[in-house]
Amino acid sequence: MIEKPINNRAWLLVLPVLAFVLFSALLPMMTVVNYSLQDSMGANNFFWNGDAWFRDVLNPSTDIGARFFDALIRNLSFSFAALLIEVPLGIAIALCLPRSGWAVGPCLVLIALPMLIPWNVVGTIWQIFARADIGLFGAAINGLGIPYNDTQDPVAAWITIVIIDVWHWTPLVILLSYAGLRAIPDAFYQAARIDAASRWAVFVNIELPKLQKVLVIAVLLRFMQTFMIYTEPFVVTGGGPGSATTFLSIDLVKIALGQVDLGNAAAMSLIYNLITITLCWIFYTIMTQLDRRRDA
């Protein structure tokens, strides 16, 4: 890998980005930090509250702490399940797509369609689609002899949200993987043919390593989005039944706007944000280190 020249004037090229992102990032973040450190007696009378809200949220024996850890585990298992299905499925479908010809364009447009539907519309579609009486999906599952009702059964509700996410976002993994696959020069495949390599060997030795870079983008993006999921469960299940699909962001909005418990909500959202960033950082570091080692 060639060393990049050191040039601190490059900062000038980054400044516009910094300005636009800071404008929207800094003040809202500071507002949340403010709330997390203060308590209110109502009517905009705030006083310093130190780290009390944070200790509350991180203590599983308090009411809010128990809720936080429950939602956190629900979120982690949801993200894990979604990624476990979406990434392999996405790569597999990308491999099945034609490499050239008339069918490429229509296939890509069809695949991208679910991603282009506004999130509340996605929720609305599935709200009806999953119903056992008037929806195709619910009726079909029940027709197979599996009792299914996503508004009553917690497990069914959780699985429904996973299925929605798989339906909605596997296309992102497909598009990124497909773009990555198209960037592999034909020479690689010709060499493999001369060596009479099996399909599996081609996949493991040529395609997968070349896909690593796009997969980092795909996995990180999907992790962030699944970890912050809000609209779909909000519209389809409303966080229920019980609290089966009350993910962190849904719980936060309930606490902040429903109970107007701003201190707890702010502390919780900062901890939540920190967890997301830490997990992404670990993953990002591992992937980029692997990359560097291979280049060296």
Added chain:
Amino acid sequence: MRRGVMPKIVLAAYLAMLMLPIYWLINLSLRPNEDIVSRMALWPHHPTLEKYFFILNDPTWVHAFGVSLTYVLINTVISVTVALPAAYAFNRFSFIGDKHLFFWLLTNLMAPASVYAMPFFNLYYAVGLFDTVWAVALAHCLFNVPLAVWILEGFIGGVPREIDEAAAIDGYSFPRFFIRIFLPLIANGIGVTAFFCFMFSWVEQLLATTLTATNALPFAAVMTRSYSVSGMDWTLLAAAGVLTMVPGAVVIWFVRNHIAKGFALGRV
């Protein structure tokens, strides 16, 4: 490479599963409300385009559609424009704090909109942009600018450094080189990035609805309004849903070849 029939069958099966919910939406949009809630019908028995005509003839809906398109386009243009030089800087130079800055940019993708919606409202109200398309366009920059930098950086990595050096020797100034020589080389990347910015801004609604009231009401907000007026108007909602897919489908049709050509990803 030799390809059997299997991939075609798998692909066809996947596409069928993918299209089913969308078919269901179209199906709903063509059936009257009483029909939707009373029984399951695999296809519309008495199809009606009534709600489509209703939406297309109602100034509120048409205006909202225009508002949504406007802030999405403003956002896409801003995101791609400011991200281009930054992505170039990240790919070509080392500078103090570059790696930290890059990761900090990514952390902005990790802030849940649901949490920051209220602070956003306060901020944009305070600067007097509340209820304008600019508020939404700027707010969406929070996640679209970092995303654009991330994607473009990969594409720029695919352009050999020798081209920069050759241009410098030929006496090109940096702005002239960047616009005349470099941008055409990463046209694919710009197309793909613009598509992603368009998409994420188009589908995001929590911020869009929080930051607007009447003048700049986005399409999605008008949709949520139709929930309450007369119970659930499923047909209207479904017809509006079908219409929201149209702009995105048009955009993806234009960039399909760019995506097919692939990312020439340099580093992560």
